[in-house]
Amino acid sequence: MNAIVEVRHIGLVCFIADPFDPPGHERFGGGHLFLFDLGRFLVNQGFRVTYITRRNDSAKPVFDQIGPMCTIVRLEIGPPEELLPPVVGSYLDELSSAFEQIIDEKRFEFLSLHSHYWIAGEVVRRHCVTHRVRHVHSILSLGRVNREKGEALPTNSPAREQIEIQVINSADAVIAVCPSELADLRRLYPEVDPSRVHIIPYGVDPDVFYPRPQSESDFVRRQANGFPQGPAAVS
Amino acid sequence: MILFAGRPTDSRKGLPLFLEAVTILTTLSGLSAFAIWIVGGSPGEIRHISHLINRLSPLRELHRQGRLQLWGRVENVALAELYSRASVTVVPSHREEFGIVAVEAMMCGCPVVAAKTGGLEDIVIEGQTGALFEPDDALGLAATITAYLRNPQQHDIHGKAARARAMRCFSKSETLALVAQLYETNHRRPDQSFDQVTSNRNQILSHERLSRIKALVGEDEISVSPATNGRHPVFCLKAGGKQFIAKFFTPRFSLQASLFPDTASLSVERGGLISYYRELYNRENPLAPPIRFLEEAGEPLIVTDWMESLAEVSDENLDDAIRGALSQCQSHLPLADCAELAEYDDTLKRVAESPDLSRIHQFDLASAKLNARMTGARLIQCRTHPQIELLRLQILFSENTWPLPTEFRTRVDQIIGLLLANQEIVSGTPKLAHGDPKPEHLLVDSAGKIFIADFEHSRYTIGPCDLALWFSFTGVRGSLGANASRVCERICKLCDSPEERYLGACWVVSEVIFFAVHRFTCGDRRELQVTQNFLRDLPMVLVRNEIIR
Numbered sequence: 001m002n003a004i005v006e007v008r009h010i011g012l013v014c015f016i017a018d019p020f021d022p023p024g025h026e027r028f029g030g031g032h033l034f035l036f037d038l039g040r041f042l043v044n045q046g047f048r049v050t051y052i053t054r055r056n057d058s059a060k061p062v063f064d065q066i067g068p069m070c071t072i073v074r075l076e077i078g079p080p081e082e083l084l085p086p087v088v089g090s091y092l093d094e095l096s097s098a099f100e101q102i103i104d105e106k107r108f109e110f111l112s113l114h115s116h117y118w119i120a121g122e123v124v125r126r127h128c129v130t131h132r133v134r135h136v137h138s139i140l141s142l143g144r145v146n147r148e149k150g151e152a153l154p155t156n157s158p159a160r161e162q163i164e165i166q167v168i169n170s171a172d173a174v175i176a177v178c179p180s181e182l183a184d185l186r187r188l189y190p191e192v193d194p195s196r197v198h199i200i201p202y203g204v205d206p207d208v209f210y211p212r213p214q215s216e217s218d219f220v221r222r223q224a225n226g227f228p229q230g231p232a233a234v235s
Numbered sequence: 236m237i238l239f240a241g242r243p244t245d246s247r248k249g250l251p252l253f254l255e256a257v258t259i260l261t262t263l264s265g266l267s268a269f270a271i272w273i274v275g276g277s278p279g280e281i282r283h284i285s286h287l288i289n290r291l292s293p294l295r296e297l298h299r300q301g302r303l304q305l306w307g308r309v310e311n312v313a314l315a316e317l318y319s320r321a322s323v324t325v326v327p328s329h330r331e332e333f334g335i336v337a338v339e340a341m342m343c344g345c346p347v348v349a350a351k352t353g354g355l356e357d358i359v360i361e362g363q364t365g366a367l368f369e370p371d372d373a374l375g376l377a378a379t380i381t382a383y384l385r386n387p388q389q390h391d392i393h394g395k396a397a398r399a400r401a402m403r404c405f406s407k408s409e410t411l412a413l414v415a416q417l418y419e420t421n422h423r424r425p426d427q428s429f430d431q432v433t434s435n436r437n438q439i440l441s442h443e444r445l446s447r448i449k450a451l452v453g454e455d456e457i458s459v460s461p462a463t464n465g466r467h468p469v470f471c472l473k474a475g476g477k478q479f480i481a482k483f484f485t486p487r488f489s490l491q492a493s494l495f496p497d498t499a500s501l502s503v504e505r506g507g508l509i510s511y512y513r514e515l516y517n518r519e520n521p522l523a524p525p526i527r528f529l530e531e532a533g534e535p536l537i538v539t540d541w542m543e544s545l546a547e548v549s550d551e552n553l554d555d556a557i558r559g560a561l562s563q564c565q566s567h568l569p570l571a572d573c574a575e576l577a578e579y580d581d582t583l584k585r586v587a588e589s590p591d592l593s594r595i596h597q598f599d600l601a602s603a604k605l606n607a608r609m610t611g612a613r614l615i616q617c618r619t620h621p622q623i624e625l626l627r628l629q630i631l632f633s634e635n636t637w638p639l640p641t642e643f644r645t646r647v648d649q650i651i652g653l654l655l656a657n658q659e660i661v662s663g664t665p666k667l668a669h670g671d672p673k674p675e676h677l678l679v680d681s682a683g684k685i686f687i688a689d690f691e692h693s694r695y696t697i698g699p700c701d702l703a704l705w706f707s708f709t710g711v712r713g714s715l716g717a718n719a720s721r722v723c724e725r726i727c728k729l730c731d732s733p734e735e736r737y738l739g740a741c742w743v744v745s746e747v748i749f750f751a752v753h754r755f756t757c758g759d760r761r762e763l764q765v766t767q768n769f770l771r772d773l774p775m776v777l778v779r780n781e782i783i784r
Binding site for chain 2: 038111134149172173177178181201204206210
């Protein structure tokens, strides 16, 4: 069998949320939406995209082809249900093995692997030790910030912080979503080299979010009058 | 309309804090009727929040009146409709890594009041695109919301700036393109702020502004660099071997309109032409830097001679120099008998007979007419009389106009009561004041003569208004250790008569209280503490220095 060789094949790796879960799902948020939008954007730009995540629902397929340029692989690690991030973190070694296995099996050759959150960051870091793949890492949250905020810490927290340091120091590029996140990193992680950290915020689609003109047949009026289908229904 | 969007049961999102702030808002006077929209959450979450709301009577009442609505989860298209119709979007998160709701609202032209945490601090520019308050501070949140409810123009101006910032820094296709670049190269220089992505400097020094400066100065070979970070864009120019300062007057809104209820019939407009006309009115003022070029059309522009800033003089010497300069200003363009002055005197007497907000409003109108000669005939609120300002504050505090901490209110009640007790309202003809004699406005020419830049707050006032403002800027504002004794010593040294000293003290007190309340409605609690500390020792010091008896 010939290897699947893609010149510009990007792997988007995240184990704490499935980017294809619908909005309103348990852990749906800004970062979640970003992953979904990022993949769509990359496909539009001519990249081939493979999402690699953890299977959090037994009804979901392990492998799904979404159009010609996008696939999603769900690693069957841990129970097929939504798990809190620290619990997902306890499966780190298993996720890493399954990740290596699927890449071998599918013969993926990535231009770049983009990890999200420390668990995916470590899985990708381990992979990049032996493979010449560019590693981009998105921080999403930092263990020592949680500790500073007084949040209840899981038992694997010290290991998490060491892993975060390794991941940030070894990645080719690191993304913080705002200056405050970079400032927290500089302040609380003196062990890391912040020189490869780029601040790239989450974006919003200006074609969806733009100021609406006030009008006689506006949305609120339609809702209030029970005509949700739009201005045509308003007499 | 006050909008909250987010998972209502997510403890980090701060909905309980928001509901506490709404409860506080229901207790305040002088607020126009407002409505609350809570957007987000599953049907189960909505049921949970409904139970919570029904347990608290002010919220239950708002709900019953249809002024508190739970929308549940809505599609993005509908969400944009809601943001577009809100006066302000509130993001009261206890913790927030980024704050996508704030960006969405800004993109729709809605200003954002957000907790000072995580990415929200970077997204919202305080005083320009919204306000920031200390996390978990319900009073601070309520105070910042009041400013938007009292002054719709604050929504318009902040909303416009919010939309511009969101488009510049958070447009999705551009941020995703930045991510995609990282997959192939590290050549992009890491950014330290959102604004580095597209340089903020380019926004300030637009092609249009540069062209106008060149055309006005009549030089093509000109170097232009931003000079200050104030509200108006100011540039240093070098042309034809000379240096100039160019200032564009952008429109903004009145701070008073965001603080005081019932400012109707007075314009809430500030900046723009009003500032421009005030500068022109003072064109011959011996304190004003010489104007070389000016242009009224569009965004008004004035070019003055460049001068060194006066920064290296000790406080003590500076006080004397400032007094000398400000007295020149006071004697410039004195008011002659006129109908406006007669109306001013008449309304002042009426307030003195029986002070209430209605009479104070009539006095505000008369003051506005008196000052209309320098505002292009626009009637704007001009604080002209320190005792009237204290009376106004006393009444507004007694009517619970702002959600202020009890300790602060107690101090204010005490000092105003003391200053006004057994004192007649001082009459007399108002004199010209600079209105904003900050240290950074002080300039000096090559001969050592002092000038004061920025006459855009200029107005006719009673008593040593400018000196008192100078003492507030240099002795109280921003300093938790502000020393009441030292400020009173300066008043006694620089004000000649007992009446001047008394009026000077009234101006200082009214100014520091006004500023503290204003900062609080911008989410900044620190100035409340500064003022509270200053007022603590002031009564004793005023008596000891015989400023009051």
